[in-house]
Amino acid sequence: MVTIPAGEFLMGSEDAFAYPGDGEGPVRAVTLPSFRMSARAVSNAEFRRFADATGYRTSAERYGWSFVFAGLLPDDFPPTRGVAAAPWWRQVEGADWRHPEGPQSTVDERGGHPVVHVDWQDARAYCAWAGKRLPTEAEWERAARGGEQGRVFPWGDELEPGGEHRMNVWQGEFPRYNSEADGWYGTCPVDAFEPNGFGLYNMTGNIWEWCADRFRPGPGGRHVTKGGSYLCHSSYCRRYRVAARQGLTPDSTTGNLGFRCVLD
Template sequence: MSQDGDTVGMVLLPGGSFLMGTDDAEGFPEDGEGPVREVTLASFWIDAFAVSNERFARFVDDTGYVTDAERFGWSYVFAGLLPAALRRGAPRPDEAPWWCGVSGAYWRAPEGPGSGLGGRADHPVVHVSWHDAVAYCRWAGTRLPTEAEWEYAARGGLVQRRYPWGDELTPDGEHRCNIWQGRFPTRNTAEDGYRSTAPVDAFPPNGFGLYNMAGNVWEWCADAWRADHPAKVMRGGSYLCHESYCNRYRVAARTSNTPDSTVGNLGFRCARDAG
């Protein structure tokens, strides 16, 4: 059943101009984070939370939708979350050997065979491709946010701050997002309380009332990475991000993946035109 017109769980953001991008020394110019430029947006609605397993399950139960990971028969899972039997012999990409290609991993079995969603109904759905996210949005009568909308939303009304809450990663020693603590990829102290995904309402919201715009899971955006490339933009960083290699939980940070890619730290939230 389509939920067209339903804005429950969404926040209406007023249109206006903001400064997008960064020239921060901690940034990655090669990712296209800069230069800082003024962008003007119309008003729009955006989810306060990433789409959860519970919400995605309603979509699948209603439509019978089969995700890309299910069709392919496998997806990437972080090696540190797997039992030895699944790690052993699993294919790993040369450029990121902490990922294992696990047969049978998909959104209902995030760590592959034997895993499930017990206790994780309110965690963000993962192992969803860009195509899967678009299919969900079509069913829900929504769409993916543009990259500019996503960054405007993530900033929460702050101007050129590094994170959704300001410039300090842990103000007064308080963790504000779910990222890696320790030495990546071998030791995670989980000082923020989570070794994998956290509930979609974990940690305080930003100034717009939006949760987990930094860390937890990467979020798909509508935009192509660049005009001559089929990859799609991902924003926000994830529970695996660490300053030593992936300091991309900053609001201006960006990366990409092909639209059929699925992995255990990638989800999405929805947007909708206002008016």
């Protein structure tokens, strides 16, 4: 855990990259007390310790399936139902946090990668076991900014300053071709790339992270997720920015959705 100092910051965005329909604006001043946040997203190894100690079964394990990015499936994988508005997501029987791409996959060699296929209740269950909680959206964004004010990314306004990759997102032509210029196709380890000014890793890219808050605007019953993921690309999803947000129903489970914890 790292300490995020008390203070005021500017939350939200109204710049050319923002999605007004997501409720990113208006930009407003928010003051928060000091709190502590996990420097890294919860990893497979950490979640395994929780599951082994408690016998906890995630929602995806109980449902018997979850959504997997089609590009991560073997070429001979049998056809399965896709998402109408996002056909690159496939419903895969047997996909869960232990088997991120289905029964033929394992996290045995990915202990340091973020746990995925966890819904909002799964994340809260882990936090409660660990004596922690999910961050509020304001806490998450304050921490992600790393002390910077009004910047697009945790390190500044350039996506790749000096040609250097600072996070794990899609390069190439989505969803057909990923050059893997940043070194990764799916998830990367939770401590990959340089940390931000507060010492936090992968606050943008890699995986979406659950927050405690309800999402507004739009239909109720959704919760905030922040940070974008390894599938974000400027051609269709610029949500790999600190101000960006997404609303998901609390029972959502996908191969790019995880969390980190905070302490008061």
